Amino acid sequence: MSTAEAHDDGGRTAAVVPSRPRHAGEAYRTAPDATESTMASQTAQAQQTIKVPSPAGGRKRRGVNREGLEAGKRSTRTILWILLAASLILYGFPFLYLLLTSFKTPIDTIAVPPTVLPREWTLLNYVNALGRSGVLASFINSTQTAVISTALSLILAVPAAYGITRYKTRSGRVFIMAALVTRMVPPVAIGIPLASMMASVGLSDTPIALSIAHTTISLPLSIWLMSSFFEAVPQDLEEAATVDGCSRLGALWRVVIPVVSGGIAVTAIFAFLASWNEFLFALLMTAVRSQTTPVVIANFQTQFGLDWGSMTALAAVYSIPVIILTLLLQRKIVAGMTLGAVKG
Amino acid sequence: MRIPDRRFALYLMTPAALFLAVFVAYPLLRLVTDSFFKISPIVGGPRDFVGLDNYVRAFTSEAFIGAGWRTLGYTLMVVTLEFALGLGMALLFTTLGKASEIWRTMFLYPLMIAPIVAGLLWKFLMIDNFGLLGTLLNQAGILQDPNQIGWLSNPDIVLFSVAIPDIWLTTSFMCLVLFAGLQNIPGDLIEAARLDGARAGSLLFRIILPLLRPVIAVALVVRGIDAARAFDTILIQTNGGPQSASETMSLLVYRTMIRFGDPGLASAMGTIYLLAMLAIAFVAVSTIWRPGKDTR
Numbered sequence: 312m313s314t315a316e317a318h319d320d321g322g323r324t325a326a327v328v329p330s331r332p333r334h335a336g337e338a339y340r341t342a343p344d345a346t347e348s349t350m351a352s353q354t355a356q357a358q359q360t361i362k363v364p365s366p367a368g369g370r371k372r373r374g375v376n377r378e379g380l381e382a383g384k385r386s387t388r389t390i391l392w393i394l395l396a397a398s399l400i401l402y403g404f405p406f407l408y409l410l411l412t413s414f415k416t417p418i419d420t421i422a423v424p425p426t427v428l429p430r431e432w433t434l435l436n437y438v439n440a441l442g443r444s445g446v447l448a449s450f451i452n453s454t455q456t457a458v459i460s461t462a463l464s465l466i467l468a469v470p471a472a473y474g475i476t477r478y479k480t481r482s483g484r485v486f487i488m489a490a491l492v493t494r495m496v497p498p499v500a501i502g503i504p505l506a507s508m509m510a511s512v513g514l515s516d517t518p519i520a521l522s523i524a525h526t527t528i529s530l531p532l533s534i535w536l537m538s539s540f541f542e543a544v545p546q547d548l549e550e551a552a553t554v555d556g557c558s559r560l561g562a563l564w565r566v567v568i569p570v571v572s573g574g575i576a577v578t579a580i581f582a583f584l585a586s587w588n589e590f591l592f593a594l595l596m597t598a599v600r601s602q603t604t605p606v607v608i609a610n611f612q613t614q615f616g617l618d619w620g621s622m623t624a625l626a627a628v629y630s631i632p633v634i635i636l637t638l639l640l641q642r643k644i645v646a647g648m649t650l651g652a653v654k655g
Numbered sequence: 656m657r658i659p660d661r662r663f664a665l666y667l668m669t670p671a672a673l674f675l676a677v678f679v680a681y682p683l684l685r686l687v688t689d690s691f692f693k694i695s696p697i698v699g700g701p702r703d704f705v706g707l708d709n710y711v712r713a714f715t716s717e718a719f720i721g722a723g724w725r726t727l728g729y730t731l732m733v734v735t736l737e738f739a740l741g742l743g744m745a746l747l748f749t750t751l752g753k754a755s756e757i758w759r760t761m762f763l764y765p766l767m768i769a770p771i772v773a774g775l776l777w778k779f780l781m782i783d784n785f786g787l788l789g790t791l792l793n794q795a796g797i798l799q800d801p802n803q804i805g806w807l808s809n810p811d812i813v814l815f816s817v818a819i820p821d822i823w824l825t826t827s828f829m830c831l832v833l834f835a836g837l838q839n840i841p842g843d844l845i846e847a848a849r850l851d852g853a854r855a856g857s858l859l860f861r862i863i864l865p866l867l868r869p870v871i872a873v874a875l876v877v878r879g880i881d882a883a884r885a886f887d888t889i890l891i892q893t894n895g896g897p898q899s900a901s902e903t904m905s906l907l908v909y910r911t912m913i914r915f916g917d918p919g920l921a922s923a924m925g926t927i928y929l930l931a932m933l934a935i936a937f938v939a940v941s942t943i944w945r946p947g948k949d950t951r
């Protein structure tokens with residue numbers, strides 16, 4: 312079994328430093344590793360101008376790099392750590408302040424001058440926010456929309472990406488460029504006609520309509536991501552399967568899909584997040600029945616005056632699933648981010 | 656019976672292609688068609704062909720030209736600041752090496768937060784009277800009065816203020832991509848430069864940045880496209896105000912449609928906006944990025 316790197320052509324991969332070199336040999340056997348090695352090889356594509364002459368192993372080069380850019384002196388390192396701590400505190404503080412504010416009493420929320428810590432810890436803002444009519448329903452709507460959109464993206468993107476990468480046809484190349492162009496379309500440009508299209512087929516204000524709209528964002532991204540994951544699967548794998556009497560579709564389903572399951576998971580996370588956090592389409596396409604939480608959060612501003620306390624509480628609650636998801640799947644997310652960036 | 660590979664590949668791509676044709680290409684076509692009509696916002700209202708009239712109105716309207724410049728300014732500002740901060744963080748993480756890995760992950764969290772939440776959060780920090788930012792700067796002795804800077808109410812600086820949440824959300828992305836690039840710089844090269852007596856400054860500008868060029872190009876293009884489409888964070892913070900000082904193109908198109916009920920004009924603006932984005936992105940991609948120029 313060859314590694315993902317051997318499968319790639321030599322020149323590019325010379326520049327690859329796998330982020331976790333000790334796993335390089337088992338690149339696509341387990342999910343996170345498949346992710347990392349593709350990430351590395353994709354980074355290499357963007358790095359074409361950097362030519363590293365020797366095909367030395369990752370471990371060795373990591374060692375060299377340590378001597379290269381990594382700071383060695385103890386005093387320098389201490390200063391750098393202090394710098395890092397300061398920037399992370401500065402960076403994390405706004406969100407922390409949101410959380411702290413959500414535990415203040417509604418009056419203290421807009422006290423002048425504001426305090427960082429709550430004078431009195433209370434869940435009143437949460438009770439107010441979640442007790443509002445439509446708030447709990449909006450969570451259900453958000454979840455529904457995101458799940459449908461993720462499923463739709465995957466069902467469409469997985470075969471398409473496979474067709475593009477495995478059979479390198481002209482139409483495939485045209486298609487992947489078209490997907491890239493789709494990424495540049497301002498959502499506001501298609502949101503308005505899309506909303507009237509949905510209305511004319513009687514789908515206005517439904518989670519289905521909104522999830523279709525969200526899929527226009529996540530599908531191109533999913534195709535780009537999945538193409539990179541398929542790229543890392545050696546062709547001999549399905550060839551062996553077809554020799555054993557599998558049809559091409561059967562080989563895809565039974566042999567290739569299990570190998571890229573890690574990549575599918577990464578793609579699913581991004582499709583889900585794209586829908587969960589999306590606001591513009593939701594604003595244009597939903598009224599009362601299918602309103603998602605971002606729209607409800609925004610509406611707090613006008614509909615009920617300026618209820619900052621409830622707004623912070625609802626924003627905090629809405630961010631929790633995302634934070635948990637990130638915590639559980641951080642490695643996959645890092646890989647997907649890098650890939651999505653480099654490709655799309 | 657076995658269908659040829661070429662056709663099999665086509666079959667695999669067809670569902671996705673159809674989806675994009677129906678839900679992206681067709682709406683775009685409608686956008687372009689609508690731009691030639693004067694349309695009443697009432698459903699079933701009259702629809703009169705007016706030729707290029709909407710385009711003439713767009714180009715002669717101060718709001719449209721203003722929004723174009725603001726979008727450009729906003730994008731340049733966001734991308735520049737993100738690049739500077741992201742590079743700083745990426746270098747910090749690289750010089751600290753593996754020991755900083757967990758903090759590197761923590762640094763990614765803002766990327767997961769909904770833009771609407773980020774916009775709201777920063778509005779809350781910068782709002783007049785009970786905004787924390789002014790108060791903290793006042794307590795630190797930098798400002799004499801907590802309300803001295805009207806972050807979101809002063810038309811001269813509001814475009815900068817509304818960009819902060821965007822920068823806060825996606826500097827992590829810049830950092831991530833640049834960090835991945837830094838890992839690929841061969842250490843011997845840095846060593847050799849050090850032995851030749853290169854100081855930190857020349858190391859950065861003469862060795863690291865030129866080597867990172869392809870990665871930097873990718874990061875700038877991707878972020879530039881996103882920043883030029885910014886909508887959520889600005890809408891929630893200022894809704895384009897005060898006096899349209901933070902009204903970027905997305906907001907203008909949206910407001911022309913929804914608030915002023917002029918779908919024809921909004922479509923013409925949307926079409927110009929779309930074409931401008933595609934043109935700029937195309938130039939950027941083909942001159943500085945060149946994806947897959949010697950692959951595929």
